[in-house]
Amino acid sequence: KNEVEQSPQNLTAQEGEFITINCSYSVGISALHWLQQHPGGGIVSLFMLSSGKKKHGRLIATINIQEKHSSLHITASHPRDSAVYICAVTTWGWAGGTSYGKLTFGQGTILTVHP
Amino acid sequence: GAGVSQSPSNKVTEKGKDVELRCDPISGHTALYWYRQSLGQGLEFLIYFQGNSAPDKSGLPSDRFSAERTGGSVSTLTIQRTQQEDSAVYLCASSLSGTSGSLRVDIQYFGAGTRLSVL
Numbered sequence: 023k024n025e026v027e028q029s030p031q032n033l034t035a036q037e038g039e040f041i042t043i044n045c046s047y048s049v050g051i052s053a054l055h056w057l058q059q060h061p062g063g064g065i066v067s068l069f070m071l072s073s074g075k076k077k078h079g080r081l082i083a084t085i086n087i088q089e090k091h092s093s094l095h096i097t098a099s100h101p102r103d104s105a106v107y108i109c110a111v112t113t114w115g116w117a118g119g120t121s122y123g124k125l126t127f128g129q130g131t132i133l134t135v136h137p
Numbered sequence: 138g139a140g141v142s143q144s145p146s147n148k149v150t151e152k153g154k155d156v157e158l159r160c161d162p163i164s165g166h167t168a169l170y171w172y173r174q175s176l177g178q179g180l181e182f183l184i185y186f187q188g189n190s191a192p193d194k195s196g197l198p199s200d201r202f203s204a205e206r207t208g209g210s211v212s213t214l215t216i217q218r219t220q221q222e223d224s225a226v227y228l229c230a231s232s233l234s235g236t237s238g239s240l241r242v243d244i245q246y247f248g249a250g251t252r253l254s255v256l
Binding site: 024052053055062064065066067070072108110112115116117118119120122123124125126127128129130 | 168170178179180181182185186187190191192193195228230232242243244245246247249250
């Protein structure tokens with residue numbers, strides 16, 4: 023079982039719909055990240071959160087530490103939101119005698135929004 | 138530079154050849170990470186550098202893979218005797234710091250990646 027599980031793997035929506043992508047993790051973390059990857063490979067960090075809720079424009083990310091679960095919501099979806107959304111968690115690795123933040127990734131959710 | 142720069146953007150090579158992939162992190166970022174994204178797979182950690190300290194190489198899949206970071210800045214990922222299963226997008230990321238000393242987790246900034254195709 024992967025340490026970070028996302029659902030759904032694929033999501034198709036009509037423009038204007040409310041979208042939710044879920045992420046569950048099984049390890050202790052110091053932070054959770056939502057990343058966006060457009061065709062062509064570029065990855066952009068959308069959110070980094072360790073508790074509660076964050077909002078940026080039409081995007082909302084929530085995290086429940088006790089349940090080890092996070093959700094990414096997109097309100098009023100638009101075709102330009104079509105991308106792969108990746109959940110990642112920061113755990114602590116070890117290098118050079120000190121610990122460091124190490125990302126473990128979910129498999130990603132492919133979102134397609136049709137006009 | 139303004140962002141993380143990777144070169145080449147695409148590399149096609151023949152099985153058995155060696156390849157070098159380059160990453161130029163954001164100026165001032167001491168932490169540098171290499172990841173691999175195979176077709177249909179999630180991102181996989183390869184190696185982490187923090188300044189001039191010994192790296193975490195625990196994610197390198199075989200001894201054909203190696204990486205170095207010169208002067209705490211530019212990094213090169215080398216794959217020797219490439220195999221078809223090495224075909225993937227290789228992504229580099231950098232952050233201000235990776236360490237836990239300040240109990241701070243920094244956002245990682247990703248390059249556009251190098252798409253490696255081994256024929």
